[in-house]
Amino acid sequence: MQREVSYGEAMRRKYPEPIVIAISRDSQGKYNPITLGWFMPTSHEPPMVAISVAFARHSYGAIRGSGCFVVSFPSEHMKEETLFFGTKSGRELDKLAAMKTKIQQAKMIDSVLLEDAVVNLECILKAELTTGDHAIFVGQVVAAHVNADAALRRLYTIDSHYGMSAVRPV
Amino acid sequence: MQREVSYGEAMRRKYPEPIVIAISRDSQGKYNPITLGWFMPTSHEPPMVAISVAFARHSYGAIRGSGCFVVSFPSEHMKEETLFFGTKSGRELDKLAAMKTKIQQAKMIDSVLLEDAVVNLECILKAELTTGDHAIFVGQVVAAHVNADAALRRLYTIDSHYGMSAVRPV
Numbered sequence: 571m572q573r574e575v576s577y578g579e580a581m582r583r584k585y586p587e588p589i590v591i592a593i594s595r596d597s598q599g600k601y602n603p604i605t606l607g608w609f610m611p612t613s614h615e616p617p618m619v620a621i622s623v624a625f626a627r628h629s630y631g632a633i634r635g636s637g638c639f640v641v642s643f644p645s646e647h648m649k650e651e652t653l654f655f656g657t658k659s660g661r662e663l664d665k666l667a668a669m670k671t672k673i674q675q676a677k678m679i680d681s682v683l684l685e686d687a688v689v690n691l692e693c694i695l696k697a698e699l700t701t702g703d704h705a706i707f708v709g710q711v712v713a714a715h716v717n718a719d720a721a722l723r724r725l726y727t728i729d730s731h732y733g734m735s736a737v738r739p740v
Numbered sequence: 741m742q743r744e745v746s747y748g749e750a751m752r753r754k755y756p757e758p759i760v761i762a763i764s765r766d767s768q769g770k771y772n773p774i775t776l777g778w779f780m781p782t783s784h785e786p787p788m789v790a791i792s793v794a795f796a797r798h799s800y801g802a803i804r805g806s807g808c809f810v811v812s813f814p815s816e817h818m819k820e821e822t823l824f825f826g827t828k829s830g831r832e833l834d835k836l837a838a839m840k841t842k843i844q845q846a847k848m849i850d851s852v853l854l855e856d857a858v859v860n861l862e863c864i865l866k867a868e869l870t871t872g873d874h875a876i877f878v879g880q881v882v883a884a885h886v887n888a889d890a891a892l893r894r895l896y897t898i899d900s901h902y903g904m905s906a907v908r909p910v
Contacts, residue, residue, distance in 0.1 A: 572844065572853050572860055572885040577787040580884035583813065583859050583894070586907055587758065608780040612792040613872025617747040620790070620876060622782040643753065646910070674742065683742050689753050690742055699869045701878050702783025706790060708871050714750035715742040724753070728909045735909035737756055739898045740816070 586726035586737045591655055592621055593666075593681050594639040596632035600664050601673070601682045604629040605656030607727055608704070609641065617711040619691060622704040628660040633707055637695045638679040641709070642687040643724045645717065646736035652725055653732055678712040688724045690715040756896035756907045761825055762791055763836075763851050764809040766802035770834050771843070771852045774799040775826030777897055778874070779811065787881040789861060792874040798830040803877055807865045808849040811879070812857040813894045815887065816906035822895055823902055848882045858894045860885040 590609040596602045608622035619641055623630050633639050644652045651669040658665055666673060672685035676692045683690040693709025723736035760779040766772045778792035789811055793800050803809050814822045821839040828835055836843060842855035846862045853860040863879025893906035 571888045572855060572857075573888055574847065574883060574885050577861070577881050577884045580859050580861065580886050581781070583886055584758070586756075586909065588754070588756075608782060610778040610780045610790070610792055611751070612778060612876055613874050616872045618871045618874075620780070620792070620871070622780055622790070677744065685742060687742075689750050691747070691750065697869060697871070699867060699876065699878065701788045701790070701867070702786045702880075704783050704788075706782055706869065706876065706878070708869065708876070710872075711747050713744060714747045715744050716750050716753055718741045718743055723910070726909075733909075737907040738910050739756065739896075739903075739905035740893070740908050 582730050586728045589644055589652060589725050589727055590621070591642045591644055591652065591684065592629060592639050593642065594629060594632040595636040595680050596628065596660055597635055601666055602629060602632050602660035603655040603665055605652050612708060618696065618708055619693060619711060620706050620708050622701065622706050624704050630705060633695060636680060638681055639693050639695065639709060640676055640681045640683060641691040641693060642684040643689040645686055645688050646723045646725055648686060648725060649734045652734060683715055688717050688722050752900050756898045759814055759822060759895050759897055760791070761812045761814055761822065761854065762799060762809050763812065764799060764802040765806040765850055766798065766830055767805055771836055772799060772802050772830035773825040773835055775822050782878060788866065788878055789863060789881060790876050790878045792871065792876050794874050800875060803865060806850060808851055809863050809865065809879060810846055810851045810853060811861040811863060812854040813859040815856055815858050816893045816895055818856060818895060819904045822904060853885055858887050858892050
């Protein structure tokens with residue numbers, strides 16, 4: 571049976587929610603990561619993915635300005651940096667340097683891969699759509715990489731207080 | 741360490757992936773559900789969500805034509821109908837009737853809620869963006885409903901062969 575509630579209350583039932591990290595070169599020239607819960611694939615052919623980024627975020631200008639971004643799926647072992655990348659702003663610091671995150675240059679675009687992530691997707695920005703207080707960025711995937719450890723699990727938000735964990739089927 | 745692979749191989753590392761069911765009134769007048777893995781919230785204020793629907797799907801025309809849709813989060817007990825809604829076409833049959841799915845009328849839009857789902861969001865179509873072989877539909881949420889059973893868990897795809905299950909943190 572259904573009962574009507576506020577949107578905010580309804581969305582507290584969405585967890586666990588998979589997390590991604592988008593990395594783009596900002597106007598200062600540094601590679602800036604942002605943690606996002608709002609991601610989806612959006613085309614098979616060509617392969618495309620979409621992310622939602624708030625206008626207020628430093629990454630909004632970085633993605634628009636550079637025209638490309640990497641989408642990483644953080645691993646279960648990356649809780650600390652995933653929280654850091656989602657709660658600090660690249661306007662004020664170099665988040666990758668601050669966390670000593672291991673990176674490697676992307677192959678097809680001007681961005682970086684997260685070495686310890688489960689997946690890295692290199693994306694060229696193809697479209698932008700304004701929604702409410704966010705923009706949807708659509709990227710075409712031009713290269714894909716996976717962690718050599720096939721058993722490594724991705725990270726999920728498990729509650730509305732930044733709790734994070736891997737998950738497994740019940 | 742990262743190794744380059746095809747996009748398809750990389751995306752086999754995405755699971756578990758949360759599932760939603762979008763329900764819209766089609767041109768025949770019946771309410772038609774489609775199972776989707778491609779969903780994300782996309783604005784806090786106003787509350788908005790986005791789904792990706794292939795052009796080839798019956799639901800593509802139904803959502804465009806009706807201008808509204810419900811997004812349901814199926815529960816862990818809805819595996820059979822979730823698979824059915826994702827693999828059969830509403831062009832050929834009434835999927836909700838075929839599965840005897842319990843529904844109730846939506847409050848603000850011309851669609852239906854799934855009574856046994858974890859969450860139902862009533863959405864008014866606000867924007868459409870063509871990606872590759874899919875369209876992104878952006879809906880503003882005008883009413884939200886949750887299952888009275890607060891312990892009910894949502895359903896996830898857990899592999900690339902339609903395996904589905906609830907999940908729990910490790």
